[in-house]
Amino acid sequence: MLRFVVSPDEAIVFDVAATLPGRGHWLSARVDVLDQAVKKNVFSRAAKQRVQVPPDLRRQVETTLRRRLIDLLGLARRGGGAISGFEKAREWLAAGKAGLVVQAADGSVEERARFLGGRDLPVVAALDAVTLGKIFGRDHTVHAVVAAGKLARMIEVDAVRLAGVAGGETSGQ
Numbered sequence: 001m002l003r004f005v006v007s008p009d010e011a012i013v014f015d016v017a018a019t020l021p022g023r024g025h026w027l028s029a030r031v032d033v034l035d036q037a038v039k040k041n042v043f044s045r046a047a048k049q050r051v052q053v054p055p056d057l058r059r060q061v062e063t064t065l066r067r068r069l070i071d072l073l074g075l076a077r078r079g080g081g082a083i084s085g086f087e088k089a090r091e092w093l094a095a096g097k098a099g100l101v102v103q104a105a106d107g108s109v110e111e112r113a114r115f116l117g118g119r120d121l122p123v124v125a126a127l128d129a130v131t132l133g134k135i136f137g138r139d140h141t142v143h144a145v146v147a148a149g150k151l152a153r154m155i156e157v158d159a160v161r162l163a164g165v166a167g168g169e170t171s172g173q
Helices: 031-039 042-047 057-078 086-095 109-116 129-135 150-166
Strands: 002-006 012-014 025-027 082-084 098-103 143-147
Touching: 002 042, 012 057, 025 031, 025 042, 031 042, 031 057, 031 150, 057 082, 057 129, 057 143, 057 150, 082 086, 086 098, 086 109, 086 143, 098 109, 098 150, 143 150
Parallel strands: none
Antiparallel strands: 002 012, 002 025, 082 143, 098 143
16 A cells, blocks of 8 residues: 655655555555556545645656665665575575575576475565665675565565555565
8 A cells, every 4th residue: 555645735755664644545565556546636536725745746646665675675685684696595595594585577487486495485576686685785686585574575565565556576474
């Protein structure tokens, strides 16, 4: 779900962390729902007042979610709660440290499946290999693992929301 609030200057604002004050207006994190809400002036009706909706709201939401996902993965890496690379990440899988598998969306489907080796873990693939690589200080990264915990759940939720807004598939078991 995506939360929006009306700012003091009567503009609709995407509340990525769902913590801004005010009455929230919730939408499903799907591109078609977001586009219809903008097209049919849903925000003004829900707020019972005239609100300004940016014409590029969908792009703003997508950019904000992508930035948050990058920030959360960077936080996990810096805190020692995430590792990248095929061998190192497989070691975490074998040791049971993994709570979430993050894979490059542009990675080979066969290679991504081989990495999991039949393990039943949440998997997200919302970012490309170059973007993942920048997070982990590499040229590119296809496989990363995040330790189980609250941060892994936050990354998973935001990756699924990003996939819905971007119109792509990023989540699976």
